[in-house]
Amino acid sequence: MHGDLPGSPTTWQAIRDVMMRRIRTRAYTPGSLIPNEAELAAEFGCARATVNRALQDLAASGFLDRRRKAGTRVMEAPRRKATLDIPLIRNEVEARGQDYEYRPLLREIAPPPGPVAARLHLSGGETMLHVQSLHLADGAPHMFEDRWIVVDTVPAITGADLTRLSPNEWLVRESPYTHGTMEFQAVAAGAAAGPLACAPTAPVLSILRITWMHEAAITHVQEYFTPAFRLGLEL
Amino acid sequence: MHGDLPGSPTTWQAIRDVMMRRIRTRAYTPGSLIPNEAELAAEFGCARATVNRALQDLAASGFLDRRRKAGTRVMEAPRRKATLDIPLIRNEVEARGQDYEYRPLLREIAPPPGPVAARLHLSGGETMLHVQSLHLADGAPHMFEDRWIVVDTVPAITGADLTRLSPNEWLVRESPYTHGTMEFQAVAAGAAAGPLACAPTAPVLSILRITWMHEAAITHVQEYFTPAFRLGLEL
DNA sequence: GAAAATAATATGTCTGCACATAATATTCCT
DNA sequence: AGGAATATTATGTGCAGACATATTATTTTC
Incomplete structure (x- = not known):
């Protein structure tokens, strides 16, 4: 031995x-x-x-x-854990040697829709910042994001300049979170078809991400990737 | 301080x-x-x-x-890494309190198709075991898998009884791997529509997993989940 | 002034020892 | 025999000291 x-x-x-x-x-x-x-x-x-x-x-x-x-x-069943690092879209695109571009599409103050309020444990009357934006790789649409941010949790967001910096990059820099959840699913492009320049029925990978600061919700993002996108990771 | x-x-x-x-x-x-x-x-x-x-x-x-x-x-950008554990489908289903059932659909010895051979670094002339099977939760289709196994790497697989035990469970038990890759993407159900009992155009989440024993490929699996499926994980 | 040798510094890690803690095995008592 | 008290065992963690190693700062040399 x-x-x-x-x-x-x-x-x-x-x-x-x-x-x-x-x-x-x-x-x-x-x-x-x-x-x-x-x-x-x-x-x-x-x-x-x-x-x-x-x-x-x-x-x-x-x-x-x-x-x-x-x-x-x-261990009986060596629980293989894939560690999936969640890079900023910018880094992910640039790591592939492509040009990254960020294009804000919408910015408004509005109350949250029912499903968003429910997932964030909100009553629905809160002030929220609603942002939609498109991330491009080499000029082609890569990902469309639809984001709701809880203003009470991150008051400074209202004063942030989101024309050049994506809300995600701003949040990563300015607002740490304690925990969060992610969900992957396949959906038809639907409303994201326009920005992504694909058919509304095209299957696209969608990620729903919610982050928290202790008991207070920070943000709710639904990301829609371009149909050709594959998310790869190592085991 | x-x-x-x-x-x-x-x-x-x-x-x-x-x-x-x-x-x-x-x-x-x-x-x-x-x-x-x-x-x-x-x-x-x-x-x-x-x-x-x-x-x-x-x-x-x-x-x-x-x-x-x-x-x-x-660290400037605390690269949050989500650790996604890859449970056996059986455990995943049973963890939700549902009944798990496994149903083998096809079992044949055949040479690998071009794309499979390419991804496994094979010449294409190898003997491979090709298996298709359906995993059900509470009697409803949950996931359809299309798997190719390199017989040279795992000779014992040809004698395995895969009518009751799924090939994945057999491999987890009998054949450790050194590394592997995973890819998530959204695709139209296509050929998986039959077993999954959904429309061929329905968007489904698909996972491609390849595992290796050092330089020798073990298996190539393409999994197609039912349209309603969401893969969730914690950050 | 530029290149090379040297010093200084923060982390990386090992050792040997001590005691804490949790879980099991054993003994003792009624 | 049944249950409670006690011993045993393997891991969990701490400490102080020592030396290794990588990297930066400083000094020396030509």
Whole structure:
């Protein structure tokens, strides 16, 4: 069982990688107990704290399940988590080497429509900033966004210049959020067909995103991507 | 600047949470340097290693940028990464309190079509297992999957009983993967319309997933969800 | 004045030790 | 036998000290 570390430096990352390999290759099978920290420390020739750091990392990534006294076991269904970073549209477009352009289409103060108010836990009488805008890549429509912002939560938004900076970029910079939700679905382009220059029946990927500052809703955005768009991510 | 910890226990998580709050509330502004580890250790009245553990966690989460000698600064655009766990369809359905059912539709040995071969870096002459199946929730169609499996990479699959266990569940149990990719897009139901019992023009969410064992492709799956489906996740 | 050598600094990490905490195993008592 | 008290065990976390490493700042050299 020895021979995995050829006398190499015993950093906690190195130990994590060896353990990861053992999990992947099923040297440790799903559901089984792995040796305890003291034994592993002896095997790797390092301090127990170093093993502990490595195993904590794997547990945080969902590959191990650790419980005091019960020991450490390999997770049955290694809940593969895809980490999908949510880049600013600008960065996403520019990362592909394309030119980014932002075009504001509408800006008004209005009360929220029923579904928006409901999702944000509002009564419906609040003052909200309603913004529609189009994001372009190399001059072609890329994404149309329909956004509602709760003015009470982010008062400074009313004074923001949203002609050059997109509301999302402004919010990211000026208004941190504590949590939020996202929903992906496929819809017919419908009202977004005009700005996206596609057929109203064309299937488009739509993302609904809602963010919160503690119990106060910040914003509600529905994004409609151009029909050809594919959202890719690594596992 | 003191008074954040009322003499409470100084665990690294507590320190992380205090620092997180300072970032969120802009006590530390984006782009700015925060005090170094020694200073923070003095402030919190703990060892430097404890502060280090806390800051490493925040850096791993993307809130801080740390560099030797340069110090630690708050990330300009806290790249929020949504972690989307990829549950087995069975678990996803059952988590909603619905009955899960799996129905195999097709099973054949065939060479891969061009696009599949290209994405898996195959020549096109390989033996592959082609499987189509339908996943149902409470008796209604939920997802249709069209899967190609590289027999050379997973020889045992040819002997697997896929009439009761879905190929995905079999693969998760028997064949670990090293990495993979996912792509989301909106498409017209098309050929999936039959199994999903919807119009061929209905917009459906489609996920393309490819997994690898080192350089060898394992499987290529195209999943088509029922039109009403929304994929939700937390930020 | 430009390039090279040197110093200073902040983070990265390991070690050995101590004690805390949670969960299980064992013993003891009635 | 049943239940409560106690011991045992594996992980969780803290501490102080030491050295490694990357990067920037400073000084020296030609």
